[in-house]
Amino acid sequence: MDSVTSDPAESVGAEADPRPPLRASADNGLKIVVVGGFGAGKTTLVRSVSEIRPLSTEETMTRAGEAVDDVSAVRDKNATTVAFDFGRITLDARNVLYLFGAPGQERFWFLWDRLFTGALGAVVLVDTRRLDDSWYAIDRLERHGTPFVVARNDFGGPDFAPQAIRDALDLDPDVPLVHCDARARNSSKRVLIALVEHAKHRYRRSYDAQVPALTEESPR
Amino acid sequence: MNGQGGQPGNRPGRDDSPDRLYTLTGGRSRSAPDNPFDLVTLVVAECDPVPGMQSEHAAILRLAERPTAVVEVAAVLRLPVGITKVLLADLLAAGRVSARHPRRTAVTDPDILEQVLVGLRNL
Numbered sequence: 001m002d003s004v005t006s007d008p009a010e011s012v013g014a015e016a017d018p019r020p021p022l023r024a025s026a027d028n029g030l031k032i033v034v035v036g037g038f039g040a041g042k043t044t045l046v047r048s049v050s051e052i053r054p055l056s057t058e059e060t061m062t063r064a065g066e067a068v069d070d071v072s073a074v075r076d077k078n079a080t081t082v083a084f085d086f087g088r089i090t091l092d093a094r095n096v097l098y099l100f101g102a103p104g105q106e107r108f109w110f111l112w113d114r115l116f117t118g119a120l121g122a123v124v125l126v127d128t129r130r131l132d133d134s135w136y137a138i139d140r141l142e143r144h145g146t147p148f149v150v151a152r153n154d155f156g157g158p159d160f161a162p163q164a165i166r167d168a169l170d171l172d173p174d175v176p177l178v179h180c181d182a183r184a185r186n187s188s189k190r191v192l193i194a195l196v197e198h199a200k201h202r203y204r205r206s207y208d209a210q211v212p213a214l215t216e217e218s219p220r
Numbered sequence: 221m222n223g224q225g226g227q228p229g230n231r232p233g234r235d236d237s238p239d240r241l242y243t244l245t246g247g248r249s250r251s252a253p254d255n256p257f258d259l260v261t262l263v264v265a266e267c268d269p270v271p272g273m274q275s276e277h278a279a280i281l282r283l284a285e286r287p288t289a290v291v292e293v294a295a296v297l298r299l300p301v302g303i304t305k306v307l308l309a310d311l312l313a314a315g316r317v318s319a320r321h322p323r324r325t326a327v328t329d330p331d332i333l334e335q336v337l338v339g340l341r342n343l
Contacts, residue, residue: 027287058301
């Protein structure tokens with residue numbers, strides 16, 4: 001959805017907080033971001049794999065890209081507020097994965113560096129009836145160098161061949177395109193696995209590519 | 221501090237007018253550049269709430285009896301992330317919470333990525 005992605009009336013207050021607590025040994029938070037257009041199923045995907053009911057929060061930024069901790073800027077017409085949903089998955093005794101569902105449109109990207117820096121990668125969730133909703137997000141992720149996969153959420157719409165979707169999105173051949181049903185836990189889980197495998201392969205490649213370069217004069 | 225417009229959010233049940241946010245943070249300006257908290261930094265309370273403590277600080281200490289991510293604190297307290305980080309920085313400076321920051325190398329660390337894969341496959 002656009003800015004408010006879950007029903008705030010369902011949000012939980014501190015008094016009646018049903019979230020299962022994390023283990024006392026948890027010490028490493030990890031991030032994966034799910035981006036997509038309005039109604040692409042971001043919250044559905046997060047919900048299907050999360051151990052908590054998705055929660056919603058928000059951040060406010062100025063056009064200059066500074067987070068608004070300064071209240072004077074909250075009233076600034078140039079401030080933009082973006083809401084996002086998230087869920088969590090306890091992976092093991094130490095690692096906890098947070099999944100963020102975030103709108104893909106332009107104003108959201110003011111927040112990227114602030115909120116999602118250090119993300120393992122991104123899932124671009126696409127609805128084949130509205131592929132053009134994803135162009136902007138794909139372009140930004142490519143420029144940012146963030147590993148991502150494209151997940152085509154099955155809405156029962158026209159069944160395009162994968163190559164047709166790749167062509168329409170002008171996807172790099174290295175970027176995985178996977179099919180999913182965001183409502184199904186196993187399907188969403190496979191999307192996340194595809195992303196992390198892709199990230200692992202990509203970093204291994206870039207590491208291999210860097211090793212010989214390190215013996216030469218570094219441009220840095 | 222009596223401006224009207226630009227209220228963030230405007231969601232039912234929220235009371236995050238700029239004036240309230242000003243009060244919460246003591247009117248401090250942005251702490252963004254050197255604020256150490258990430259969205260997924262896990263916060264752990266190091267003491268119980270004490271009488272007279274700012275209510276949001278007390279609420280954070282109750283929430284963070286077990287490790288709790290910054291973004292969960294923000295969502296449960298219904299505060300913007302930036303304001304939550306200011307409050308957490310206060311508590312950290314006072315030694316009332318500790319912070320377990322995400323490992324910066326995790327993104328490219330094949331061992332961590334493998335741990336993530338194992339965790340996901342075991343879901």
